[in-house]
Amino acid sequence: MTQWTDYTTGERIKLLRGPDMTQEQLAEASGLSVATIRKAELNLGGSLQTLLRISAALHTDVSVVLGQQAPRRAMHGADRAMMRELSLAVHDTAAGVGVDVQPPRPAELAAGLAAAWEAYRSGDYVGAGAHVAPALREAAATWKAAPVDQESAAAGILADAYRLAAYVANQFGARDLAYAGIGHAQHQADRAGDTIRSAMVASGRSWIYVRDARLDQAEETARISYESIEPRYGDRDLGALATYGWHVTFAAVVAARQGDVDGADDLLSQGLAVAARMGRDVMVNGTAFGPATVTAQAIGIAVSTGRPGKALSLFQTIGDTSSLTPSARNRMMLDVALAQAETRQSDTALDTLLEVCSTAPGWARHQGLPGVIAQKASAGSATTAKLRKLSSILGTSVIIN
Structure with missing residues (x-):
């Protein structure tokens, strides 16, 4: 059975376009020329800006176009287990299910959320989700039991937990859960009466819009924030x-x-x-x-x-x-690798990319840029051995035939 990763980028664009959308219609929707669309579907290369425009016009994430995730993301067993617990935590707490319990001590709640944020900033999204799910339940129980004079503070903490849950869901392509989490975060930020938290939530929603290829909404929400x-x-x-x-x-x-x-x-x-x-x-x-x-x-x-x-x-x-947090530094180095590939420093670009992916393989497989960089580098003088090593790290083929 052919896997999504077995197709070339051009083939994936054509499959996502489907029989109901012509190349001319995709060109119009993306603001690109028909010649550019044809070139992309023939797998003759394309810039990051081109792929971003195509993915937005196809209403999908660029990582789907690049084959790093299937149209409906295939996840590892640990990923699926974490996402199920996270989904239950988000939906149960929003419905008031299981929150009528003795809340934890403030120090315990703070420690749980701190561990979740630390895992997220390090690029360990599975770990972040595993920490934030129970912390979210604890934060909801704390808000439920809070006396009137402490409700605002408890709502602010709960808003932070929902926001992080939305971030984790967004990293795994679970858009419905991301939207639900960020919506609950906004509700709690409003309850807290905290302008700063409300702005953080708005920025988070804008990022979800970006990953969902809703760029107009992303721009407007970012401006408001x-x-x-x-x-x-x-x-x-x-x-x-x-x-x-x-x-x-x-x-x-x-x-x-x-x-x-x-x-x-x-x-x-x-x-x-x-x-x-x-x-x-x-x-x-x-x-x-x-x-x-x-x-x-x-x-x-x-x-x-x-x-x-x-x-x-x-x-x-x-x-x-x-x-810089580990994930921020890793993302920066991916941008550097892409810049090196764009300036025809193919082997240098792959060296930079391999360093990032070797250091943080779990983080790298949730990113779209490694595939872009590999495509750029493979069109230059990059060695096949480096491309094969990269494929081994990411668990998907990056060698362009």
Whole structure:
């Protein structure tokens, strides 16, 4: 039986297009030329921007086009078990099922959520889900039992738990669960009356829209999220600055995905200015922001807007990256590898890619970029041995015939 990974990228595009959509219709929906669509379906290459536009027009994630996940994601046994528990936790707690129990001590709840966020930031999404499912039940029980004067604080903690549950679901392509989780997070953030948490939830929803190829909604939601928390001139509160900086930088990422280079650069300049005011990276509500973080994002924006040389120049200036979470650093290095492939440094690109995938294989198999980079590198002078090693790590063929 032919597996989804057995098809070439061009064949997958054609299969996803199906008999009811012509190449001309796909070209119109994606804003690309018919010649570009034909070239892509013949597996004759294509830039990341092209694949992103095609995947958006096909209403799917780019990792499906690249074969790193099937149209309905096939998961490992541990993934499926975790996702079932996470789904039960999200839906049960929202319905009030199983929350009439003795809540944990505050320190225990805090430790459980901290472990979940730490696993997520390290790129261990299965571990994050395994931690957040019980923490979500505990947070719901805590909110249910909270006295009136503590309800807002308990609702804020519950909002954080739902938001992380949505993030994990989104990483596994479980869009319905991601939307449910982020919706419950918004409800609890509203109960908490916390503007910062509401903005974090809005940014999370925008990211889900991005992964669901709903770029117009992603752009609008991202704009709402950063405008709602714009700091006053002279504001020196690091938490407020970091939250705003992250949100305006994420809006730049969304604009870049939309192909709005000027808009992305303008928003990014605001993020860079905030980071300069801060002087260092800080962590707020599970998200880091500062000079290193915004530069890492700038590298990704430069690559996705067709400026690989600028991306590599930015990488040379980033300096100390110890403040980046493991997943943020890994993502940055994938962007660097893609920039190297785009500038015809095929073997160097594969070396960078192999280093990332060897260090974090579990994280890498949830990403779409390794397939893009491998395709670019295989069109150049990359060695077959490196491509075979990469295929072994990712568990899917990346060798282009």
